[in-house]
Amino acid sequence: MVLPMRLVELDSFSAQQEAAIEGDEPAPWGGGAAETLSWSSKQRYVAALDGDGQPVGVIGALVVEVEVGDAARFPVVGLGGLIVTAALRGRGVGGRLIERMLEIAAAIGPQRAMLFCAPELVRRYERYGFRPIEDAVFAEQPSGRVEMPVEAMWRGLREDAGWPAGRVDVLGLPF
Numbered sequence: 211m212v213l214p215m216r217l218v219e220l221d222s223f224s225a226q227q228e229a230a231i232e233g234d235e236p237a238p239w240g241g242g243a244a245e246t247l248s249w250s251s252k253q254r255y256v257a258a259l260d261g262d263g264q265p266v267g268v269i270g271a272l273v274v275e276v277e278v279g280d281a282a283r284f285p286v287v288g289l290g291g292l293i294v295t296a297a298l299r300g301r302g303v304g305g306r307l308i309e310r311m312l313e314i315a316a317a318i319g320p321q322r323a324m325l326f327c328a329p330e331l332v333r334r335y336e337r338y339g340f341r342p343i344e345d346a347v348f349a350e351q352p353s354g355r356v357e358m359p360v361e362a363m364w365r366g367l368r369e370d371a372g373w374p375a376g377r378v379d380v381l382g383l384p385f
């Protein structure tokens with residue numbers, strides 16, 4: 211069943227809007243190691259609005275530089291913050307948000323998109339062309355650079371995009 215909703219692009223998404231999507235769910239982000247990390251703010255958002263114009267899902271993106279191995283440094287479109295209100299999970303809202311954000315990401319400029327996710331979500335993102343990054347991935351935290359305790363994945367936004375081998379350093383907070 212297709213839900214009556216519309217997707218809108220936004221430059222910002224408030225904490226109040228996010229709280230409305232999270233509701234009173236005790237661990238809306240799934241708990242685990244990701245909950246202890248600091249995450250970057252996004253530069254662009256796609257929100258799913260219900261028939262009353264209320265947000266029921268959101269995903270964000272920003273452009274971040276990464277260094278891979280000893281020689282490669284390039285920008286990626288970092289996707290993150292995907293959440294759908296509990297009552298609508300499993301009904302295609304998240305997939306629509308991912309697909310729309312990937313369209314936007316392809317137009318932004320970098321050749322690759324990257325994301326972080328819980329291990330149980332890897333197969334979901336593989337359906338959208340993401341592949342696991344096999345090497346260790348590090349990112350900034352207020353206490354210093356840390357190895358990310360969650361899965362990192364990438365996807366080409368151009369046909370000829372590849373991912374080089376080697377340690378990955380996100381130059382900033384994870385997304």
